[in-house]
Amino acid sequence: MPHTELEHTADILIRVWGQTLDELFSDAATAMAAVMFEHRRCAGVEKTFSLTADDPESLLHDFLSELLFLSEVESIVFSDIRARVEGNTVHCTARGEPFSPERHRGGTEIKGISYSGLRIINTDKGYQVDILFDV
Amino acid sequence: MQTGIRKVGTMEWEVPLGYVPGMRVPGRFYLSDDLAGSVEEGAVRQLAHVATLPGIVKYSLAMPDIHWGYGFPIGGVAAFDMEHGIISPGGVGFDINCGVRLITTPLTLKDITRKRELIEALFKTIPTGVGAKSTLKLSARDLLDMMDEGAAWAVRNGFGNETDLEHCEENGSMKEASSADVSQKARQRGMPQCGTLGSGNHFLELQVVAEVTDERAAAAYGIEEGQICCMIHCGSRGLGHQVCTDHLKVLDKATGKYNIEIPDRQLACAPVSSAEGKAYLGAMAAAANYAWANRQMITHHTRGVFASFFGLEHEDMTLVYDVAHNVAKIEEHVVDGRSMRLCVHRKGATRAFGPGSRDIPRAYLNEGQPVIIPGSMGSSSYILKGTATAMEKTFGSTCHGAGRLMSRTQAKKSSSGADVQKTLAKQGIIVRATSPAVIAEEAPGAYKPSSEVVRVVHEAGISLTVARLEPLGVIKG
Structure with a gap:
């Protein structure tokens, strides 16, 4: 299981694991997509982008924020998100479907990704990070 | 109550210096003994963290709806001096100028004969929920004007009247707004969403004034028992969320640049007087103005x-x-007898200026400003009034709502949306939402009782109850 939800009263807190940073970033994005919409599939939409930041946490923060932005302004529901991390840069290919009121009404709006407690650590399971979404 | 925290008044608790390292002032929060057990350790720690920020004046404060958020606790209030103090997006949140307004009608209960149709019509007219878009086509110029002018832009374009502006905090427009500091991305998000309600805990509720406890103040506010009202709760939508995201990044770097030590990265900040601090204030005020225009347009519809x-x-x-x-x-x-200009952060807290304040409408001058406290779905909402005690103790602030007791996941596990809807229907409350999950997440049992939160602020004197409103129907995202 690449992610689990932790208890948080006001917002949504998830813990994500990955053997590599590529996996961690991909799993974090997939977990975010699952928080937002129940019904997701790959159906003809693909976006690619690259981002650079000063440190891995900022990179993860900016990467997830970019996906939120794209999802909202281009009305996309993402389902399969692949990240490749090279140094301080992430390259992303995200696939999904156009937002459809019938399938996606009632989704959860994530307002932002918090820096609170956002620390990528090395454990015996690989990389681990807790991410707090303001909903 | 947790170790180290001591009671300093009937409803007042103190978090002493040293609760976390680096506190510059103590923390204070307002809570009844009944609610004391519901405070999370994480929320108190966040309150203490705020007390470490440069230029904080008197206390790091929290209202009785305090709970664990990010950066500041929800329910947090802190004031910083303009010379040495800071401004932080962590003290405002992603949903800039999330707020609430109350509109009265000349109707009473007996006039509401087609309640279900009325709720349905409101749901169809006001774009609600994730992905809902405005029917209004804005030009890029319109959006800039809206951010610079706030509710006045909406009124100028036919979405209301001059009295509406007098009856908004800041007259619906913060003069510090600088649309130039709002990114293209934020503008892109704001363009299709103006006049939309959003989702989560945002709502439009049909209510009836069930009880008036302060006749004089109620008369000044134009409220009477049996009257039908509408309450609207929403914010600055994606535009505000993006402003927070963008400026958090800038202030994250500025924190190091100005050698500010912070215990939580979400408390990223810069001196109010710095270029980065001013840019955030300008963009935040622009987003706040967008939110006022947004609520004004929903009012019109x-x-x-x-x-x-x-x-x-x-x-x-x-x-x-x-x-x-x-x-x-x-x-x-006024701090210790001296007048000071301060940068007051309210995150999940409401301004509650008392009688005689020059920043409140003339008609309300003798009573203090109205404070609107929305209940959770299906529970009572309240109208309070601001007080001199709030001016002395909390920088003119009070609570903002009920405050969650249960996470959204817990709430969904404890009852289904359909069950909540049925229970509320038995009480005569019609809920129209985009999905059953939204209803389950926002079930009344997931929140502290609003009556208890209001009792605390009333007894502490930081605002006084004027009227209680009960829900008749609600639309939600």
Whole structure:
């Protein structure tokens, strides 16, 4: 299981694991997509982008924020998100479907990704990070 | 109550210096003994973290709806001096100027004969939920004007009247707004969303004034028992969320640049007087103005629905007041007998200026400003009034709502949306939402009882109850 939800009263807190940073970033994005919409599939939409930041946490923060932005302004529901991390840069290919009121009404709006407690650590399971979404 | 925290008044608790390292002032929060057990350790720690920020004045404060958030706790209030103090997006949140307004009608319960149709019409007219878009086509220029002018832009374009502006905190427009500091990305998000309600805990509720406890203040506010009202709760939508995201990044770097030590990265900040601090204040104020324009447009559409159902004129539905509960403002306060200009952050807290304040409408001058406290779905909402005690103790602030007791996941596990909807229907409350999950997440049991939160602020004297409103129907995202 690449992610689990932790208890948080006001917002949504998830813990994500990955053997590599590529996996961690991909799993974090997939977990975010699952928080937002129940019904997701790959159906003809693909976006690619690259981002650079000063440190891995900022990179993860900016990467997830970019996906939120794209999802909202281009009305996309993402389902399969692949990240490749090279140094301080992430390259992303995200696939999904156009937002459809019938399938996606009632989704959860994530307002932002918090820096609170956002620390990528090395454990015996690989990389681990807790991410707090303001909903 | 947790170790180290001591009671200093009937409803007042102190978090002493040293609770976390580096505190510059103690923390203070307001809570009854009944609610004391519900405070999370994480929330108290966040309150203490705020006390470590440069330029904080008197106390790091929290209202009785305190709970664990990010950066500041929800329910947090902190004021910083303009010379050495900071401004932080962590003290405002992503939903800049999330706020609430109350509109009265000349109707009473006996006039509401087609409640289900009325709720349905409101749901169809006001874009609600994730992905819902505005029917209004804005030009890039319109959006800039909206961010610079706030509710006045909406009124100028036919979405309300001059009295509406008088009855908004800041008259619906923060003068510090600088649309130039709002990114292209934020503008892109804001363009299609103006006049939309959003989702989560945002709502439009049909209510009846069930009880008036302060006749004089109620008369000044134009509220009477049995009256039908509408309450609107929403914020600055994606535009505000993006402003927070963008400026958090800038301030994250500025924190190091100005050698500010912070215990939580979400408390990223910069001196209020710095270029980065000013840019955030300008962009935040622009987003706040967008939120006022947004609530103004929703008000206009609500009036339109009532006009067609009841033959009312738009002017028959008066805006009592509109308050912000996620915002940072430059305000004048008396501290230890000295007048000071301060940057007051309220995150999940409401301004509660007392009688005689020059920043409140003339008609309310003798009573203090109206404070609007929305209940959770299906529970009571309250109108309070600001007090001199709030001016002395909390930089003119009070609570903002009920405050969650249960996470969204817990709430969904404990009852289904359909069950909650049925239970509320038995009480005569019609809920129209985009999905059952939204209803389950926002079930009344997931929140602290609003009555208890209001009792605390009333007994502490930081605002006083004027009227209680009960829900009749609600639309939600």
